[in-house]
Amino acid sequence: MEHTGGDAARPFVERARTTFPTVVDEHGVTSTLLGFKAVPNGVLVDGDGVLRWAKYGGFSIDKPEDVAVVERFLGGGDPGPSPVQATPYTLGPVERELVDTKLRLGRLLESLNRRDEAVTEWRAALRLDPENLVIRKQIWAARHPERFHPTIDWDWQRERLKREREDEIAAGICGPDGCPVPWA
Amino acid sequence: MAATTTGVGQTLPDLTLPRLDGGELRFADRRGKRLLLFMWGSW
Incomplete structure (x- = not known):
């Protein structure tokens, strides 16, 4: 899921040779919906469409702790608690x-x-x-x-x-x- | 759009977003599967 635009995203996706679909969110629908203020993010959703875990900002497949959560969840396990998000203030x-x-x-x-x-x-x-x-x-x-x-x-x-x-x-x-x- | 956010434990509303390779991806079509959504920007 990319947050700028299709033309900006395409070279990255082509270079990475991804096997999963990439969607473009030019209008920021997902940031409004989930309330995040940074990327990269990892979000885990179960088979009922329930949000089960989210890390907003700093999520990376190069981080063993992030990979461990994803593998556990996709293997049918419990992802555990989400990282605590820094929220210095909350907008109304x-x-x-x-x-x-x-x-x-x-x-x-x-x-x-x-x-x-x-x-x-x-x-x-x-x-x-x-x-x-x-x-x-x-x-x-x-x-x-x-x-x-x-x-x-x-x-x-x-x-x-x-x-x-x-x-x-x-x-x-x-x-x-x-x-x-x-x-x- | 309402300014309430979806938190952990809540059900995501159905979303449809354009695919980079053409067509659309409707999240409801993926029900029944566990998903990892990876969100990034080219900056």
Whole structure:
């Protein structure tokens, strides 16, 4: 399940030669539904369609602890408790709806080549929800495409995140423990 | 869309999303099987 768009996803999927279907979620339906603010995620669903386990952010098939949970579950076992998610604050339903709407509006504007307006919407969404890495990375990818194609510059992202968080703390948007009043 | 999230222990609503290789994937068609959904972005 890919969260940007089909054209961005295709080279990765072709390189990985996956044997499972890949779907594209351009409009962020799954992040609204599940409430996650980062990827990569692993989500386990049982035969009745019940969500049984979820790890939002940092899920990887290179991590033995993640692989162990998946193998146990697919083998018919109990996945155990989900990792505790860091939730420095919780958005109210109206703020969440607004963040999701601005994220979607930005993607629509970008698809119309109105990139500056898209970034304005995403910045407004990020101000409401500063912990949201999905929004933050959308802005980075729009403003610094050379850091994402042909390869993703992870060191740049780590450095950038650190600097932006420091700026946000200095500006009083967030404290070191999160953003208790995200709309302030 | 309602702003309530689906948590562990709750049933996911039926979703239909476009497949990268064409057509659509309807999650309800996969009922009866245990699934791993892997979610990622190209950034």
